[in-house]
Amino acid sequence: MSNIVSFINQKGGVAKTTTAINVAAQWSQLGKKILLIDLDPQASATRAIFGDNEFENTIYDVLTSEIEAKEAVVHSESFGIDVIPSEIMLSGIEIILSSKFGRESILKRGLAEVKDNYDIVIIDCSPSLGLLTVNALIASKDIVIPVCPEYFSLKGIELILETLKNIHTGLGHKINVRGIIISKYRNRRIVEQVIQDLRSNYSIPVFNNYIPDSIVVEEAHHKHLPMRKFSPKNPAGLALANLAMEMWA
Numbered sequence: 135m136s137n138i139v140s141f142i143n144q145k146g147g148v149a150k151t152t153t154a155i156n157v158a159a160q161w162s163q164l165g166k167k168i169l170l171i172d173l174d175p176q177a178s179a180t181r182a183i184f185g186d187n188e189f190e191n192t193i194y195d196v197l198t199s200e201i202e203a204k205e206a207v208v209h210s211e212s213f214g215i216d217v218i219p220s221e222i223m224l225s226g227i228e229i230i231l232s233s234k235f236g237r238e239s240i241l242k243r244g245l246a247e248v249k250d251n252y253d254i255v256i257i258d259c260s261p262s263l264g265l266l267t268v269n270a271l272i273a274s275k276d277i278v279i280p281v282c283p284e285y286f287s288l289k290g291i292e293l294i295l296e297t298l299k300n301i302h303t304g305l306g307h308k309i310n311v312r313g314i315i316i317s318k319y320r321n322r323r324i325v326e327q328v329i330q331d332l333r334s335n336y337s338i339p340v341f342n343n344y345i346p347d348s349i350v351v352e353e354a355h356h357k358h359l360p361m362r363k364f365s366p367k368n369p370a371g372l373a374l375a376n377l378a379m380e381m382w383a
Contacts, residue, residue: 138245138255139276139312145290146261149317150280151178152351153374154258155213159360160378162214166253169207172220173241173270174260175227180219182355183210192221196244197269198230203248213360216252228265238305241269263297271298272307278381279338280315283328291336311338315377319344343377346370 141154151174158168171193172179180189191206196218206218231237241257249255257270271277279294281287291314302308314332319325333340346369354364361371 137253138249138257138274139278140257140259140270140274141280142259142267142277142294143279143281143290144261144263144293148280148282149345151182151258153280153315153317153345154256155179155182156361156374157378157381158215158256159213159362160375161254161382163362168215169248169252169255170215171218171255171257173257173266174220175222175225177220179258183213183217183358184219185358189219193218194221194223194227197227197240203244212358212363231265237265238268238272242273245273263293268301271301271309272305274309276310276312278312278315280317282318283316283325285328287328288331288335313339313341315341316344318347320347341377341380343373343380345373345377
């Protein structure tokens with residue numbers, strides 16, 4: 135795995151942020167030095183980790199070249215990771231970036247000075263395939279795709295793969311898809327059929343550890359704790375821990 139990996143899905147509500155922050159916390163427990171970048175204007179990862187805290191410096195300031203990335207890094211003791219937080223101002227960043235030279239590579243250039251300080255940099259992408267997400271993809275060599283096992287997941291993956299193809303063709307950057315993460319899993323026949331379709335229709339690995347649907351995960355967010363601290367023996371907590379191990383292998 136390269137040391138920058140994006141968690142991406144243009145569809146919201148697929149537990150992308152939940153997976154990203156909990157995998158990050160689990161890797162930290164394994165002794166890895168982790169930086170998580172919240173690249174979503176909704177700032178879901180930032181709020182799940184830090185609550186309502188506001189930060190003087192965010193990823194918005196990095197992308198607008200007002201500060202260096204290292205100036206925006208804050209540490210979370212509860213998760214054991216470094217974070218570059220997000221803010222609502224990020225919602226208008228694409229208009230600002232669109233007129234800049236090399237606009238697709240602004241994040242990559244911004245992270246160049248800090249990425250080698252970490253074993254892994256995780257980018258929690260916004261639920262879109264716009265310029266913000268393209269910046270994440272250009273900065274990354276690897277991506278993972280969290281999906282809820284439903285029919286529309288198949289269509290969403292096709293859009294992501296088409297975007298990767300266009301980036302490779304147009305910008306000369308090849309991105310490796312490490313695998314598909316099954317989130318909000320329920321043991322039902324239709325769910326199993328969708329997972330089977332994912333495995334048979336795409337030449338992309340599907341991780342073996344599915345994350346079950348659980349209200350306890352949302353409760354952990356409200357307490358600003360990773361599942362490994364809030365409820366490690368909960369089925370979702372165990373699955374996230376096992377997924378992190380599987381992904382690192």
